[in-house]
Amino acid sequence: MxxxxxxxxxxxxxxxxxxxxxxxxxxxxxxADDKYPVFLCPDNGGSGKATLVACIVDKGNVDxxxxxxxxxxxxxxxEAILVGTCAGRPDETKAGDVVVSRLGVHDYGQSxxxxxxxxxxxxxxxxxxxxxRFAFQKSNKDLEVKWWPLILSNALKLDLKxxxxxxxxxxxxxVASGSQIIDESKMKVLTDANASIFAADQxxxxxxRSCEEKKVEWLVVRGVSDCGDRTERKEQAxxxxxxxxxxxxxxxxxxxxxxxxxxxxxxxxxxxxxxxxTHIWTPTRGNEHQENDDxxxxxxxxxxxSSGTTIRLLAQSGYSxxxxxxxxxxxxxxxxxxxxTFNVLISNLFAGDCALSGKExxxxxxKYNMSLAGYxxxxxxxxxxxxxxxxxFDPIATILITNAYCFYEPYTHILSEREKLLFVSFEMxxxxxxxxxxxxxxxxxxxxxxKNASELS
Numbered sequence: 001m002x003x004x005x006x007x008x009x010x011x012x013x014x015x016x017x018x019x020x021x022x023x024x025x026x027x028x029x030x031x032a033d034d035k036y037p038v039f040l041c042p043d044n045g046g047s048g049k050a051t052l053v054a055c056i057v058d059k060g061n062v063d064x065x066x067x068x069x070x071x072x073x074x075x076x077x078x079e080a081i082l083v084g085t086c087a088g089r090p091d092e093t094k095a096g097d098v099v100v101s102r103l104g105v106h107d108y109g110q111s112x113x114x115x116x117x118x119x120x121x122x123x124x125x126x127x128x129x130x131x132x133r134f135a136f137q138k139s140n141k142d143l144e145v146k147w148w149p150l151i152l153s154n155a156l157k158l159d160l161k162x163x164x165x166x167x168x169x170x171x172x173x174x175v176a177s178g179s180q181i182i183d184e185s186k187m188k189v190l191t192d193a194n195a196s197i198f199a200a201d202q203x204x205x206x207x208x209r210s211c212e213e214k215k216v217e218w219l220v221v222r223g224v225s226d227c228g229d230r231t232e233r234k235e236q237a238x239x240x241x242x243x244x245x246x247x248x249x250x251x252x253x254x255x256x257x258x259x260x261x262x263x264x265x266x267x268x269x270x271x272x273x274x275x276x277x278t279h280i281w282t283p284t285r286g287n288e289h290q291e292n293d294d295x296x297x298x299x300x301x302x303x304x305x306s307s308g309t310t311i312r313l314l315a316q317s318g319y320s321x322x323x324x325x326x327x328x329x330x331x332x333x334x335x336x337x338x339x340x341t342f343n344v345l346i347s348n349l350f351a352g353d354c355a356l357s358g359k360e361x362x363x364x365x366x367k368y369n370m371s372l373a374g375y376x377x378x379x380x381x382x383x384x385x386x387x388x389x390x391x392x393f394d395p396i397a398t399i400l401i402t403n404a405y406c407f408y409e410p411y412t413h414i415l416s417e418r419e420k421l422l423f424v425s426f427e428m429x430x431x432x433x434x435x436x437x438x439x440x441x442x443x444x445x446x447x448x449x450x451k452n453a454s455e456l457s
Contacts, residue, residue, distance in 0.1 A: 002049045002050065003049060003050050003051075003052055003075045003076060003077040003078070004049035004050065004051060004077065004078050004079070005049075005051045005052070005077060005078070005079050005080070005081065005252060006051075006052050006054060006071060006072070006075055006077035006079070006080045006081075007019065007023075007051065007052065007053045007054070007080075007081050007082075007083055007245075007248065008053075008054050008055075008056055008067070008068065008071065008080060008081070008082050008083070008207060009053065009054070009055055009056065009082070009083050009084050009241070009245075010055065010056045010057070010058075010059050010064075010084050010203055011055075011059060011084070011237075012037065012055050012057065014085070014237045014238050014241060015083070015084040015085055015237065015238075015241040016037070016055040017158070017238065017241075018154075018158070018238045018239075018241035018242045018245055019053055019083055019084075019241060019245040020039065020053065021154055021157055021158055021242070022150075022154050022242060022245035022246050022249055023039070023041050023051075023053055023245070023249060024041075024042065025039040025040075025041065025042075025053060029041070029042065031052065033054075033074075035067075035070060036054050036055060036056065036057060036067060036070070036071065037054065037055045037057075038052055038053070038054045038055075038071075038075075039052065039053045039054070040052060041053060049078070051252060052075060052077070054067075054071050056068070056203070059202055059203060060179070060202050060203065060206070061107075061177060061178070061179070061202060061203060061204075061205045061206030062206060063203075063206070064082075064203040064204075064205075064206030064207045064210070065206040065207075065209060065210050068080070068206065068207050068210035068211065069210045069213075069214070072210060072211065072214045072216055073214070077216060078216070078217065079130050079216065079217040079218065079219070080207075080211050080216050080217070080218045080219075081130075081218070081219045081220075081221060081248055082203065082204060082207045082208075082218070082219070082220045082221070083221050083222075083241070083244050083245050083248055084201070084203070084222060084223070084241055084244065085201075085222060085223050085224070085225040085233075085237050085240045085241050085244070086099060086175065086199040086200060086201045086222035086223070086224060086225070086240075087182035087183075087187055087199065087200045087201070087224070087225070087226055087227060087228055087233075088187075088198060088199055088224030088226070088227050089187055089188075089191050089197070089198050089199075089227065090184055090187065090227035090228060091191075092171075092198055093169075093171065093198060093199075093224045093227065094166075094167055094169075094224065094227070095166050095167075095224055095225060095226060095227075095232065095236045095239075095240060096151075096166040096167045096168050096223065096224065096236070096239065096240060096243050097167065097168065097169045097170075097171060097223070097224045097243075098168065098169070098170050098171070098221060098222065098223050098224070098243050098244050098247050099171045099173055099175060099198045099199035099221075099222045099224065100131070100134060100135075100170065100171065100172050100173070100219065100220070100221050100222075100247075101127055101131065101173075101174065101175045101204065101208075101219060101220035101221075101222075102127065102131040102132075102134075102135060102172035102173065102174075103172065103173050103174035103196045103290075104124050104125060104126045104127070104174050104175075104196075104290065105124070105125045105126075105127075105174070105175045105176075105177055105204045105205055105208045105220055106121045106124050106174055106175070106176045106177070106190075106194060106197060106205075107121060107122045107123045107124070107125070107177055107178060107205035107209075108120070108121055108122065108176055108177070108178035108180075108190065109121075109122040109178050109179065110178070110179050111178060111180070112180070113178075113180050113182075113185075113186040113189045113190065114189065115185060115188065115189055115192075117189075118193075119189065119190070119193045121193075121194075122205075123205070123209070124290060125205065125208035125209060125212060126290075126294070127208070127217070127218050127219045127220070128217075128279070129217055130217040130218065130219045131172075131219055134219055134221075134251055135172055143170075143250065146250060147168055147243075147246060147247065147250060148168050150246045150249075150250070151168055151239075151242055151243050151246050154242045154245075154246060155239055155242055158238065158242075160238060160239055160242075166236070166239060168243050170247065171198050173196055173197065173198035173199070174194065174196040174197045174198065174199075175197070175198075175199045175200065175201060175204050175220050175222060176190045176194075176197045176199070176200040176201075177200070177201050177202065177203065177204040177205035177206075177208075178200075178202065178205065179202065180202075181202075182200045182201075182228060183228040183229075184227060184228030184229070185228070186200075186228070187200055187227065187228050199222045199224065201222060204220045204222075207220065208220065221244045221247060221248055222244055223239075223240030223241050223242070223243040223244035223245075224240055225237040225239075225240035225241075273434075273435060274435055274437055274438075275430065275435060275437055275438035276430045276431050276432060276433075276434040276435030276436060276437060276438045276439055277428050277429065277430050277431075277438055278429055278430075278431045278434050279298075279428070279429040280426060280427070280428050280429070281294060281295040281426060281427045281429075282426045283425075283426065295407070295427050296327055296328075298407075298429065299328060299400065299407060300327075300328065300331050302402050302404075302405050302407075303328065303331040303332065303335055303402065304331055304334070304335075305402075305404075306335060306340060306402045306403055306404075307335070307338040307339070307340060308338060308339045308340055309340055309341075309402065309403040310340065310341045310342070310343060310403070311332075311335060311340065311341070311342050311343070311400070311401065311402050312343050312344075312345075312399075312400070312401040312443070312446050312450070313342070313343070313344045313345065313398075313399070313400050313401075314345045314346075314395050314397070314398065314399040314446055314449065315344075315345075315346055315395065315398045315399075316346065316347050316364075316394055316395065316398070317346055317347065317364065317367045317368050317371045318344050318346045318371045318375075318388075319367040319370060319371050321342075321344070322344065322370075322371040322372075322374040322375045322378070322388075323367070323370040323371050323373070323374045324374050324377070325370070326374070329374065332378070333378065336378065336381075336382045336385050336386060337382075339385075340385070341384075341385045341386065341387075342378075342385065342386045342387075343386075343387050343389075343450060344375070344386070344387065344388040344389070345388075345389050345390070345391060345395075345446065345449055345450050345453055346368075346371065346388065346389075346390055346391075347390065347391060347392075347393065347394050347395065348390035348391065348392055348454065372456075375388050375456075388456045389450060389453035389454060389455055389456060390453060390454050390456060391449060391453050391454075392454075394411075395411075395449075396410060396411060397409055397410040397411060398411075399442055399445070399446060401439075401442060401443055401446060404431065404432050404433060404439075405429060405430065405431055405432065405439070406429070406430040406432075406438070406439045406442040406443070407427060407428070407429055407430075408427065408428045408429075408430065408442060409425055409426070409427040409428075410425060410426070411425060430442060
């Protein structure tokens with residue numbers, strides 16, 4: 001059986017029951033399996049590939065790993081979505097809201113979640129492409145028209161009482177997952193540790209880990225059943241699961257219809273198929289440092305893989321690459337030791353449009369001086385392998401070009417604000433192996449500036 005989407009859920013009497021109701025799955029839809037209940041959705045959108053719904057049965061990250069590994073191996077889906085309920089953060093969410101794990105799943109493991117004690121997140125899992133495609137739901141005008149009426153109709157099918165205060169809003173945030181049953185105080189510990197966390201459960205980390213190991217696109221979609229009150233959870237769990245499952249169903253339907261979520265795939269085609277842009281790091285409030293760490297890891301890896309080639313850099317000061325304190329300095333030094341070359345283009349702090357004054361000038365001057373000191377240190381050891389030129393204006397972006405990749409980070413902020421807010425710009429990765437167009441545009445732009453730049457005296 002060729003499977004497009006595998007939807008996983010937990011707890012047969014609440015979450016799985018709700019999902020089966022939303023997708024109209026009766027016993028006749030059951031696919032024979034000796035381990036887990038699996039159901040074939042009657043409408044697959046005409047894609048020729050099946051949508052399956054499976055129940056993990058037992059709650060917890062360990063069981064989630066075991067079940068997800070088994071189901072992924074057996075059905076080989078293109079994508080997997082974990083649907084169910086969660087505890088939400090009381091200062092931001094209410095029952096019936098849905099949290100989608102666009103900002104990742106943070107695994108806090110066996111941490112006891114005691115206020116005043118530091119939390120150690122064992123791992124953080126990030127859903128990339130599927131999360132981006134799913135995010136188009138939020139801008140879909142049909143969502144607010146269709147979503148709530150479908151929630152109500154599915155609730156009526158199960159004869160559920162729609163409690164006062166229940167609502168349905170969509171949050172693209174992070175999910176925390178670990179061993180603890182969450183109450184309000186434990187949720188506060190999690191959100192204090194990471195402000196992007198809007199939901200907590202006991203299954204998502206195991207599910208995400210298994211999907212990443214199997215290289216399957218994944219996403220977690222959780223309906224808020226409570227904000228730490230276990231009594232409320234019992235009353236509202238099924239309705240919260242309906243809200244999450246209904247959202248997933250709308251996504252699957254719109255993805256198969258022209259003119260709706262097709263816009264997401266068309267955008268992907270243009271970015272990756274034409275420009276060769278295979279990744280975009282997008283910092284949002286609460287995940288700035290994680291996104292910065294992720295893109296730095298990728299750059300370090302790419303520089304390390306560029307042995308014997310020429311690396312090109314356009315930047316304001318080049319501090320991160322030239323200063324010995326910079327995050328990429330050791331990799332640049334190793335690159336030069338392996339016979340590679342490094343051509344750098346930075347702003348001349350004392351020429352043209354770069355002239356500054358006051359506090360900003362002080363900080364820029366300090367970084368500029370440390371970059372030059374690091375450059376002269378490398379120049380003395382590696383001579384013609386490293387070259388630096390200057391331009392009389394601030395570039396509109398930092399551009400790092402290796403033999404196969406180009407990193408493009410536009411400056412989308414006022415310079416003076418940069419000292420106050422870290423990582424406020426997004427960054428794009430162009431892969432020459434995916435498509436040459438974007439990579440060659442950046443390379444030609446750099447070559448034009450470098451040819452007309454001033455030699456450093």
